[in-house]
Amino acid sequence: MNAIQLFNQIRQKQSFLCIGLDPEVNRLPVHLKDVEHPILAFNKNIIDATHDLVIAYKPNVAFYECLGTSGWQQLELTIQHIREHYPEILIIADAKRGDIGNTSKKYAETFFGHMQFDAVTVAPYMGADSVLPFLEYPGKWVVVLALTSNQGADDFQMLATTGHERLFETVIRKSSTWGNPDNMMYVAGATRASMLLKIREIIPDHFLLIPGVGAQGGDLEDVAKYGLNSRCGLIVNSSRAVIYADSSERFAAVARERAFEMQQQMKEILERRL
Amino acid sequence: MNAIQLFNQIRQKQSFLCIGLDPEVNRLPVHLKDVEHPILAFNKNIIDATHDLVIAYKPNVAFYECLGTSGWQQLELTIQHIREHYPEILIIADAKRGDIGNTSKKYAETFFGHMQFDAVTVAPYMGADSVLPFLEYPGKWVVVLALTSNQGADDFQMLATTGHERLFETVIRKSSTWGNPDNMMYVAGATRASMLLKIREIIPDHFLLIPGVGAQGGDLEDVAKYGLNSRCGLIVNSSRAVIYADSSERFAAVARERAFEMQQQMKEILERRL
Numbered sequence: 001m002n003a004i005q006l007f008n009q010i011r012q013k014q015s016f017l018c019i020g021l022d023p024e025v026n027r028l029p030v031h032l033k034d035v036e037h038p039i040l041a042f043n044k045n046i047i048d049a050t051h052d053l054v055i056a057y058k059p060n061v062a063f064y065e066c067l068g069t070s071g072w073q074q075l076e077l078t079i080q081h082i083r084e085h086y087p088e089i090l091i092i093a094d095a096k097r098g099d100i101g102n103t104s105k106k107y108a109e110t111f112f113g114h115m116q117f118d119a120v121t122v123a124p125y126m127g128a129d130s131v132l133p134f135l136e137y138p139g140k141w142v143v144v145l146a147l148t149s150n151q152g153a154d155d156f157q158m159l160a161t162t163g164h165e166r167l168f169e170t171v172i173r174k175s176s177t178w179g180n181p182d183n184m185m186y187v188a189g190a191t192r193a194s195m196l197l198k199i200r201e202i203i204p205d206h207f208l209l210i211p212g213v214g215a216q217g218g219d220l221e222d223v224a225k226y227g228l229n230s231r232c233g234l235i236v237n238s239s240r241a242v243i244y245a246d247s248s249e250r251f252a253a254v255a256r257e258r259a260f261e262m263q264q265q266m267k268e269i270l271e272r273r274l
Numbered sequence: 275m276n277a278i279q280l281f282n283q284i285r286q287k288q289s290f291l292c293i294g295l296d297p298e299v300n301r302l303p304v305h306l307k308d309v310e311h312p313i314l315a316f317n318k319n320i321i322d323a324t325h326d327l328v329i330a331y332k333p334n335v336a337f338y339e340c341l342g343t344s345g346w347q348q349l350e351l352t353i354q355h356i357r358e359h360y361p362e363i364l365i366i367a368d369a370k371r372g373d374i375g376n377t378s379k380k381y382a383e384t385f386f387g388h389m390q391f392d393a394v395t396v397a398p399y400m401g402a403d404s405v406l407p408f409l410e411y412p413g414k415w416v417v418v419l420a421l422t423s424n425q426g427a428d429d430f431q432m433l434a435t436t437g438h439e440r441l442f443e444t445v446i447r448k449s450s451t452w453g454n455p456d457n458m459m460y461v462a463g464a465t466r467a468s469m470l471l472k473i474r475e476i477i478p479d480h481f482l483l484i485p486g487v488g489a490q491g492g493d494l495e496d497v498a499k500y501g502l503n504s505r506c507g508l509i510v511n512s513s514r515a516v517i518y519a520d521s522s523e524r525f526a527a528v529a530r531e532r533a534f535e536m537q538q539q540m541k542e543i544l545e546r547r548l
Contacts, residue, residue, distance in 0.1 A: 022377075024380075060373070060377055062371075062373060062377045062378075062380035062381050062384070063377075063380055065380070065381070065384050066380045066381070066383045066384040066387075066388060068346065068350070068388055069343040069346050069347055072342065072343050072346060073343055076342070094373075096371070096372060096373055096397070096400075097336075097370070098370060098397060099334070099336060099368075099370055100422065100423065100424040100426075101424065101426075103296070103334055103336045103337070104336075106336035106337055106339070106340045107336050107339070107340070109340045110336070110339050110340040113340075114340060114342055123370070123372060123397045123399050123400075124399065124429075124430060125397050125398065125399045125419055125422075125430060125431065126370075126397075126419070126422050126424060126426050126427065126431075127424065127425070127426020127427055127428065127429030127430055127431070128425070128426045128429055129424050129425055129426040130424070130426050131426075145399055145400070148374065148399075148400050149374065150374040150375065150400060150401065150403050150404070151401070151402070151403055152374075152375075152400050152401020152402045152403040152404050152405075153400065153401055154401065155398075155401030155402055155448055155449075156398060156399060156401055156441070156444070156445060156448075157399065157400075157401070159435050159436075159441070159444060160435065160436040161433050161434065161435055161436070161441075162433075162434040162435070162436060167430070167433070167435075167441065170430070170433060171430060174429055174430075175429075
């Protein structure tokens with residue numbers, strides 16, 4: 001999927017919402033706990049209830065990996081379900097991988113070859129050869145961590161470097177030369193919306209994946225104010241605020257209500273600003 | 275396992291060698307390709323042939339993950355084999371994980387709870403809350419990426435920060451306050467042995483995990499010269515140079531020969547310097 005196809009989906013659905021599929025077994029609705037694949041059943045319900053309101057789903061791999069082989073199986077079946085029924089939707093592996101070249105190549109095989117994700121999040125600390133193997137798959141995306149939404153982002157990402165900028169800016173400036181706006185995106189936390197202005201100075205055209213709206217406290221209006229570009233350029237993720245909005249048998253319907261509220265806000269923003 | 279137990283193992287075996295268990299299906303000896311679990315069979319042969327020469331094994335998770343559920347199963351069975359037969363040996367998950375707090379907690383559950391690794395490598399880019407959940411397991415270790423052995427290390431790790439040091443130094447200085455030399459180690463590439471001197475100024479007591487000796491070109495004598503401390507403080511990893519030393523039916527015996535050569539060098543270094 002390229003940037004134009006992604007933008008077309010945004011215009012059709014009047015949404016730039018991504019839902020994070022981060023299911024924890026002990027937070028699932030009681031009635032799902034005894035089915036064969038509880039996580040898969042939960043995901044399918046959420047997906048079927050929200051697919052027309054979102055442009056992307058983002059499973060965080062940690063939540064599947066911690067269940068061992070059963071978790072990986074349910075992750076693969078989740079992707080299959082989206083691919084079969086909603087082929088237009090971008091599927092992002094939130095995996096934050098990154099290793100020396102021959103090892104990153106293996107990770108790229110896993111997520112793009114074996115598992116058919118469209119995009120994968122990658123940590124930049126190990127530099128170019130840890131990212132390049134992911135860029136060898138046409139139509140796939142690398143989402144580089146730039147400025148994350150957690151408190152720990154202050155520890156290193158906000159460090160001043162001698163180039164009179166902060167580390168996350170150097171990361172964006174340098175890594176953006178490794179690919180292009182059709183195969184690279186950046187993670188930019190909604191909890192620091194004003195920093196989006198600095199990011200847009202460096203990469204006006206790239207898509208930004210924005211976590212931290214909702215449970216982590218980020219504000220959608222601010223994100224749009226500083227981050228929107230002429231092709232929208234934003235994918236705003238919400239995980240817990242949507243998928244755990246309710247824990248009864250109505251959980252999927254309530255998740256849809258939350259997603260609908262966000263989509264309506266996004267629709268209004270897109271109409272006003274694009 | 276604490277630092278004293280690790281040092282005792284080093285003294286007993288006169289070795290600070292770690293073997294990286296990074297098996298690729300298409301590089302396995304032909305006679306193993308048709309067995310039920312080829313990767314597991316390969317690993318078991320390598321392990322049984324080298325266990326008395328090494329203090330640690332380090333499977334890189336990418337090489338298992340890319341095989342899907344079968345890969346994870348063979349990884350778990352590999353760990354089980356080491357645990358059962360060679361319980362003194364440190365097992366490091368080379369996973370380079372790191373995410374926001376509630377997600378890193380899941381990764382810690384995976385590697386320390388579910389899979390019984392002793393240590394896991396973690397990328398520092400997301401800061402304190404991405405590392406702290408791994409430190410909550412008594413007797414387990416976090417191995418933080420500081421200075422890696424690949425070319426891409428120059429891109430960000432070697433950046434000068436305004437604190438008149440390089441990023442990898444800032445990463446070590448700050449992160450070392452989150453734990454102690456009994457639960458934290460650092461990755462420091464052998465391809466930049468002289469940088470070990472700077473690292474030892476900041477953390478004289480921590481163990482360093484040194485990749486890049488062998489296939490990547492690092493030199494053992496230099497590593498010892500700059501990195502050794504009074505409790506050895508070094509775990510030197512070799513992967514490809516040992517496990518792929520031969521591809522015939524004698525592969526494990528030849529791997530032992532390579533490991534023995536390195537152990538003999540280490541023995542000589544330990545006798546001379548400690």
